[in-house]
Amino acid sequence: MSSGEVSRVQVVKASMILTARNFFADPQWVIPSIIAPFVFTLVSLFLFSHVNGPILLYAVLGGGMMGMWGTTVYGSGSSIGFDRWNGTLECTLSAPTPLMWIVLGRVIWNTLEGSINALFILAIGFLWFRVGIGIADPGLFAISTIITFLSLSAFGLLLANIVVLSRKGGFLTNGIEIPVYIATGTMFPIGLLPFFVQGFSFALGPTWGIDAIRKAAIAGYTGLPVSIYVDLLVTVLATVVYMALSAYFFTKVEKIAKRNGTLGDY
Amino acid sequence: MELNIRRALFEGYRALIGSLRFGSRGTIIWDSWDMWLLEIIILPLAQISFFEILATYANYSPAMVQYVVIGNAIQTMSFSSVFAVANITSSDKWQGTLPSILLTPASRASIIMGRALYQIIMSTLISTTGLLYAYFLFGVNFSSANYLFLAVSLLLTSISMISFGLLISTIGLYMRTAMIVANVFLFIGLLVCGVNFPISELPVWLRPLSYVIPLTYGLDAVRLSIAGAGFYAVGIYLLYLVIDGLAVFSMALLLTKTFERLARKSGRLEIY
Secondary structure (H helix, E strand, O other), X not given: OOHHHHHHHHHHHHHHXXXXXXXXXXXXXXXXHHHHHHHHHHHHXXXXXXXXXXXXXXXXXXXXXXXXXXXXXHHHHHHHHHHHHHOOHHHHHHOOOOHHXXXXXXXXXXXXXXXXXXXXHHHHHHHOOOOOOOOOOHHHHHHHHHHHHHHHHHHHHHHHHHHHHOOOHHHHXXXXXXXXXXXXXXXXXXXXXXXXXHHHHHOOHHHHHHHHHHHHXXXXXXXXXXXXXXXXXXXXXXXHHHHHHHHHHHHHHHHHHHHHOOOOOO | OHHXXXXXXXXXXXXXXXXXXXXXXXXXXXXXXHHHHHHHHHHHHHHHHHHHHHHHHOOOOHHHHHHHHHHHHHHOOHHHHHHXXXXXXXXXXXXXXXXXXXXXXXXXHHHHHHHHHHHHHHHHHHHHHHHHHHHHOOOOOXXXXXXXXXHHHHHHHHHHHHHHHHHHHOHHHHOOOOHHXXXXXXXXXXXXXXXXXXXXXXXXXXXXXXXXXXXXXXXXXXXXXXXXXXXXXXXXXXXXXXXXXXXXXXXXXXXXXXXXXXXXXXXXOOOO
């Protein structure tokens, strides 16, 4: 391992720790990113409450996924946005480390924050709606969750590119929040979506990730007509593609931002 | 005495108009065409689609799916009427303009109302777009609708919800920001106001919150207007809506005075 690689790992770690410390210093800021998925899940639980079968566990898992999506999307939008607000974006871009690794650390923590929502939803599902929380295959469930988590972080990194060049990036990423909940089948099978949306759904790694999570958690769950291992393989492949695209776009975007000199415009 | 009242009214009117111009221009600059597209066109479509598919998947009857579609079409106005309005004081605090504004002798009610008035247009537009989606894309039946009642219901719901946004906005005068609470109330209506299911399905302890938020009455009035109900059936909910809107607005004015006094006393106006 070269010293350059170690340095980038250290940057990701330092960025993640700093974001985590900011969160613990002022945890109320998690609310804007998890309130939508939290309320959406509660509404779903009410709507599903008269349906028999493991649908409530299905909804609870979907709610957890939405929470992670919410914090990823919101975090990607705000990570550069806050730099711009606070006037630190120029300093961050002047650092010798490529911006991508700094943002990656932030996005990983933001996705992790989403698990707070998953815990809330799990507690409410268990205490209020009496959802049974038996997991069919805990080992595969853990693997599926970790791989999906990484896929979400990689997607968040890709989204963060938008925000570097535009002051409106944060708003745009907020605007795609509900469409990604729909497209990835967090609360209903993507088979219910119009055909042209399904193509987009299949291009999203988390669509396959949530399918794997449900297959591991709910005995007899069918979901997408492939095995859980195919789900996981596609999720990993999508993650690799997102990372490669992010690396490419971050290099481009950094160059454009430095050339135009309009970073501080707000 | 009479001269003083007339002068106060004139100055209040000037502050209101100035604030309205400033608020709308600021918003238009900020909300460029792509932001408009997002707020008016995409957000309602995305939210209605999510809950319509959810209700279909949960095997709800077609009538109940229509209930969900109409509910979400109207609730989307909260992006403008609650969230944008609630953040007025917080934005001023961020930009450092709150102390200057509060130094002026102008009526606080005029300043804040002026900034919020523009959102009546925005929130009505958002919900109208939502209702157009309901008709053209989601097959909601408007054949019996009374369009006059519907327009009045929409407008009054928008005004009352803006009063509710103003009430939340007062928190930003004293606390660090109203943004957190604004986020909560942007979405909580989906759960407690009868947007996706009747409030009778809520636990009893949650229902008082439903009766405080004007959206609850607005939704009833809109649904009855679409169903072609008569004047008295719609009118009673419009009356509730107006009473609730006035109560919420009075509370907002009272809290503005209280929080401004507290903030001045403790020197917290610029704390952020």
